[in-house]
Amino acid sequence: MKNILVVDDEPLIANGVANLVASFDFPLVVKGIYTDSEEALAFCQQNTIDIVITDINMPKVNGLALIKNLKAINPAIQIIILTGFGSFSFAKEAMALGVKFFLEKPVFPSKLSEALAETIERSERRQMESTLYLKQQIEQYINSCGEEPLPESFVFPFCMYLFDSKFYHAVAKRIESYENHHELVIGHQNKVGYILNFSTENTFNLFFKTKVQAAHLGKGIAINCWVDTPEKFLLSYHLGKRNLDKEFYFDTFEVIQEAQISQENVYENSLYMEYREKLLALIDKGELTLAQVLTENFFSTCRMELYPVQLLRLQVNDLLSAIFENHRIKKDIYFDDYSPKIMLLNNWHELQFMLLHCIDLMRGSLDDSENMQLSQKVNLIIEEYYDHEALSLKWIAAHLLYLNPEYLGKTYYKETGIRFNQKLAEYRIKKAQELLKKNYKVYEVAAMTGFSNAPEYFVQTFKKITGMTPKKFLKQQEKALLS
Template structure:
């Protein structure tokens, strides 16, 4: 409904017009009546009309004075003047203020209604034009924002950037931060819908607004820039403390940067979280430098034995040990993930009859793990599934269980073999033992013993760095043949024993 105000110093005309016009049929509402221009201004201050129908000649403040004063404050109000033939000069003055509609007194309902409808048509046309302009401006703004957002995504995700992108980022950091900024990363560590991540992003920008953050949402990560200062670090710490009870997320802040070309990618920022626990706050003083080499060996056979014996805790401890060693050596997350994915695939190859995992899907999932603890959690669940799945199959026979126990006890015995075990411990036919072992364990007895001994060699060498190769060979059952031990070790592990004992 369009609001109408009537102004005339003659009460009869005011009452007459207000009563004869069917306001609702014209999509209008009469909101007030005034006897002069001053009263009209007071009413307009209380409730601004869309249309004012006013007389020209009035005491106090006439129609010309009213429109002159009101135009400054209410430029969008439309005017209809009531005038007599003798007031034509006044009407010409009103035209200077954009007044286009006049009614000659006396006028009837039809004339007044036609004038109102004409004004309403004009208002609607202007509103449509304004909406169109607003829509165009909104689209232009969204387009500009989208272009900037895409540029930020390229900056943080792609290795090779165009010269235009590099230059744009350089100019942006110079203008916004006067070449003193930090990279920041907020990583949401639980599944959330995209709109929830966006809401969290807005909360971050609002909380850190004094540091002028510029961020972009990439999957579950909010990454960008902010003006560097000690206050930024403290405010981010307080934000983390205030909100991590309702949402699991970690924060990474870089050291001070002075040039937009000093780029840190999203993956580089995420790498700093790899050896941290979930819900971490990582200021620049706690960043680590990663090593690009490692002598970590994978205790596959040891884990297999524990799983065959349904010892999930012991099997998981082997994984935890590998993770702990990589964390101590600050192995690059890419290399660490490669080791742990290899461990998963090797373990699955030992259980080919247990199709409990979609291996390609798991590898893809592991590559996206942010924290190393996610691998530990996954292996814990995997071991439980393998053992549970195994319960549905025939359990290890008592004789194979005994064979595994003797391997653990006698791996340092150079005489350990299938024949020796059959003759000296189990007192059974060696051929029968070999067949049942291969059937239940999936590999020959001699192969299993060799792999187990090599895994034990790795374990001993990592604990006793001063041990000699010949001593190590003797400890794990290779007797006086360290050369054969070294050749076999390298063939299985890809390294020589001396590279573990004396890493370069």
Template structure:
């Protein structure tokens, strides 16, 4: 809240100014009054104010002298002058000193309030300009620091820029920590201003090491929107205290953003290039691993064992493809949700192995589509950091793929025909009879058959055979299952009858089709 001070040698005017308008309404707090310029100057020295409303003609020190003296110590203070008709020459001097307005006595309240509104507008513009200036300064500082940790700036240039920007350099040790805020649906920049977030993160980190007076904290966002925190000090033991508080910092950042935070500690460095090496090591962890996603904060060292990278994922692709072809979404989702967590028991999950398995699961589903769009498989992978997020992505892609492949535009069909199509979809591997189904629907089989032929363009038996041969084709192409087994799986008990039906609808035999695709 802004502060105002009144100065007038007439006590009634000085006191009356406090009640002449609603100062709180304008965001202004009354800090006091004085009856002469000298007393006012002493009070203002002790407690600076934003606005002074002063008379001109006063004992000991007049209003013009007061304005000069206050401007010397507080140049941003603003002034409104109260004057009489005979004091206009003094008013002209006041104008040269930079007053906001002069108001004749007796005071016109409307004019006073209009002047206050004008001053308030100036204050708001000054605040905005100051914010922009500070924001530009923070962006410039972040850019220099980013170039430093990436090794894109020469030592001498960095030292010169650091001096200008107030970046502390005269310390022996630098501890690098990188805090990755896990947001797999939206980028951090869409949820928070990165520079504003780094400023808050810096404050949190400083508070966590507040007992260490000799530790400086530098915080800035890097190009990936991760928060880089550098703890600089002259004593190695201070860096151990930093480590103890890193998890506290991660917890506070998580609470502030309401998102999980993954923190990685780099090695302690003592020279210009060492910070770059420490930063690269910490960032490498985010590229090499996923986390389970079940904890709000995860803390890791940047040097991790290599053997975890060698794990190999093994899963029954044929069984999975059969589930896809059968079109049972619940069974497919159950398979995915069991296969990925079972592969990796550690809290640190090798990213490459896990992503390869996930991609295999998604591509197996997309390959069954007539016109697959593979972009959705890969588009989100770079932003996924957790196993939970990866499973959700795989399930989402596979479900959409199955819906695309199995979609029949049922709204074009009447209710009874739509029911028949659904029966084929669900029970194609079983004995299907129009007579049996018509009894369930309480309709004459001949009428139901004519209705189906009219709307679908095929007889019911032809539609069933088409559907079975389509499923058989997918199994022949995408699995190594024997032809006799495939025939039984799609509803043909007699293998020779299956061969005849397959050649009738596909134009080639099952063996010939598999040979063409294998070749």
């Protein structure tokens, strides 16, 4: 909509012209009817007016003086002159001020309609050119990190909205109906859509929220920033750009405030570390229901605080690695090559599910273990802890199975027919052979299979079980490769 003002010192004419304008089917709003040119000028200084219909011969400030002052306030303003002078003696001077239309009183509706139609078109064309120029200057300023200055006419303060440019066309369409649309600059740069709102009226925020939420654009965010200096412009733009991934925490399109993300640089990592410590402790104790509740609470806090998304992905990946490393869990297909999957997840629900599902799998593993023979449990422990030098029946009984070590040893022998120490030694040497084939040095393999403080005993055990020393085993492997 265009804002129009009617100025004529004769009230009858002023009101008649205003009523005529209102009767036309044009996108116009009559913002004021004035019989005093000074009052009209004062109004224009405080409000945005696109078109003025004014008389020439008026007391105090005549029409030409009014036009000069209006052009000084807003060079883009469009003027239609009403005159009772048949000679149009002021035409030359008025044309020099950019006036194109001179309508003689009494005004014919058809003449006024034609003049308004062309004036609206000129106003829109001028506005488009002005907006395009302003967008170019804005984008140069952003791309040069402030080295290319903004034009002197650039006005502070203003309200800025930043959003992913994938929403640009949908957002642009939704805000076309805003009554002060001419005071908006909308564009996109470097995958970031932006709206600059220069209006002094505080109505756009509610309008914008209502429109984008009603449009069902899908998950996304717009970050609302208040900008009062060129420096703040750059800071807010880059801060917003870095945080557009916070759509991760929303299921619909939401408008958030810059204050909600402005603490990112001083963020303390204590939230995750506390959660990690408590979670691993609960898992170690088998309190898996509490572990799931703790996980849900952690993600709820992350959502409220808009926790850094990429950091959260990395931390969940680290946590899953720690759980899988320290606990024997039967992974399902969901955890095949899970690290790249985590980095691609774009929804907090999915990331939370990975941890909850891991805990569920652990519960299933524990249920399976309850039906195992004691020797099967011991064999799983050997496979998990063979590299621990302290591994023994006594250690297993004290730290994992909480049974009498003598009972544990007898039951193991009864179920398998071999002694625990023999099984442990055989498994360690089996793993040692695999490591030697991978070109690890003998002393490194000894340390990696639970013999870190007894490398000589490692060699003796290796020879006892395989019939050869580790070095001879390596030579045999080399010959096999060459043959």
